[in-house]
Amino acid sequence: VSGDAGPGDVRLGVVGAGAHSTGALLPSLRAMEACIVAICDRDGELASQRARAFGIPASYSDHQAMLAAEALDGVIVIGPPAMHEAVGLDVIAAGLPLFVEKPPAATLAGALRLEQAAARSGTPVMVGFMKRYAKVYRRALQISRSAEFGTPRLLRLNISHWRVAELREHMLLNGVHAFDLARHFMGEVVAGTVALRPVAGSHVAALLLEHAGGGFSQVTVSASEPRYQESAEIEGDCALIRTRGLSELRYLRSAPDKRQAAEPDDETSAGIWEPQSSLPYLEHQSLYIQGYIPELRAFADAIASGRAPVPGITEGVRAMELAEAVMAAPAGLSALQLPNHTDDRILR
Ligand SMILES: NC(=O)c1ccc[n+]([C@@H]2O[C@H](COP(=O)([O-])OP(=O)(O)OC[C@H]3O[C@@H](n4cnc5c(N)ncnc54)[C@H](O)[C@@H]3O)[C@@H](O)[C@H]2O)c1
Numbered sequence: 001v002s003g004d005a006g007p008g009d010v011r012l013g014v015v016g017a018g019a020h021s022t023g024a025l026l027p028s029l030r031a032m033e034a035c036i037v038a039i040c041d042r043d044g045e046l047a048s049q050r051a052r053a054f055g056i057p058a059s060y061s062d063h064q065a066m067l068a069a070e071a072l073d074g075v076i077v078i079g080p081p082a083m084h085e086a087v088g089l090d091v092i093a094a095g096l097p098l099f100v101e102k103p104p105a106a107t108l109a110g111a112l113r114l115e116q117a118a119a120r121s122g123t124p125v126m127v128g129f130m131k132r133y134a135k136v137y138r139r140a141l142q143i144s145r146s147a148e149f150g151t152p153r154l155l156r157l158n159i160s161h162w163r164v165a166e167l168r169e170h171m172l173l174n175g176v177h178a179f180d181l182a183r184h185f186m187g188e189v190v191a192g193t194v195a196l197r198p199v200a201g202s203h204v205a206a207l208l209l210e211h212a213g214g215g216f217s218q219v220t221v222s223a224s225e226p227r228y229q230e231s232a233e234i235e236g237d238c239a240l241i242r243t244r245g246l247s248e249l250r251y252l253r254s255a256p257d258k259r260q261a262a263e264p265d266d267e268t269s270a271g272i273w274e275p276q277s278s279l280p281y282l283e284h285q286s287l288y289i290q291g292y293i294p295e296l297r298a299f300a301d302a303i304a305s306g307r308a309p310v311p312g313i314t315e316g317v318r319a320m321e322l323a324e325a326v327m328a329a330p331a332g333l334s335a336l337q338l339p340n341h342t343d344d345r346i347l348r
Contacts, residue, residue, distance in 0.1 A: 001303060010300045011035050011037045013074075016077060022050060025076065036056045038066050039058075042061060076299070084101060084106075085105035092117045099125075099126045100313075103172045103323070104125075104320065111320040124302060124308055130290065133292075143241055152235070152236055154218075155233070156232065159175075162226065176320065183319070185232075193335055249272070
């Protein structure tokens with residue numbers, strides 16, 4: 001892309017035309033008027049159907065053929081976790097900026113291979129932790145970093161859902177979102193305990209984490225609930241942020257004298273954010289509120305500006321470390337076995 005290019009000039013290729021690609025990423029790319037020049041799926045018929053439906057000029061059944069034939073500025077990869085690594089490595093080898101859906105690989109070792117390949121070649125890699133870009137969490141982060149809120153001391157985060165037979169599948173598809181958010185709000189994880197219990201072919205899991213800044217997180221990632229559950233509370237200096245799903249944020253300010261309770265009938269002690277849904281503006285649409293449109297825009301912006309996209313592959317590796325530690329834990333309560341970080345690795 002030339003020096004004065006904007007995100008709409010970035011020529012993108014997409015690999016993977018399955019359910020999430022069709023339901024979330026392709027509609028988000030269309031809504032942000034991205035320039036998608038080619039789409040690829042191993043199922044060539046599916047790729048050409050999606051090309052027709054989304055007005056994409058070219059379709060392929062082999063990503064190497066797409067990389068060789070098209071003049072691309074970046075590639076978006078969405079498929080099974082093992083495919084993220086395999087295709088991602090080929091995209092990096094082609095020297096193209098990579099957006100890889102979460103989880104970045106099927107294993108921690110795979111995520112580390114992507115991180116090493118990206119570091120060796122200097123290729124930017126972004127991981128699709130779209131919750132960081134969800135409106136409710138962007139607002140929560142802004143408040144949690146304000147002087148009025150004070151230092152975030154404790155995060156209570158629940159991202160749970162219905163039964164999932166495989167602990168690995170649950171951690172890779174769902175747990176990684178919670179682990180990334182905990183790090184996003186509270187910083188690097190330095191120690192933790194995990195409570196894990198198999199229940200009726202599924203499992204419940206809860207973590208207590210200590211973060212480098214001194215804060216703690218309680219994170220529950222169970223697969224034993226009737227529907228998707230998502231909520232967070234962040235405690236600051238006698239102030240509290242409370243979110244429910246992606247559609248409600250309450251900010252409860254401290255009383256002027258922090259030894260006193262803030263009065264519930266004092267309107268200045270509470271603030272509420274909730275999305276508007278009456279108008280058809282892009283910013284009011286669910287793919288925007290959930291973070292998909294802003295994350296993909298951030299990827300295109302990063303390519304156009306030459307800045308590193310956030311969250312990068314190292315954030316993906318960190319979330320995978322926590323996921324693997326939960327998978328390796330025995331039933332019951334145990335210390336979380338995190339990889340042996342040297343000090344410089346923690347600070348990196
Ligand atoms: N961030 C989110 O909110 C979110 C939500 C759902 C799914 N996801 C992620 O999206 C990914 C895809 O999930 P899905 O439900 O769409 O799966 P899916 O099975 O519906 O689609 C995967 C597609 O990848 C294609 N594919 C596999 N290997 C390929 C290859 N080598 N080259 C080209 N195409 C290949 C398949 O043919 C299929 O069409 C998962 O890894 C999941 O973690 C993310």
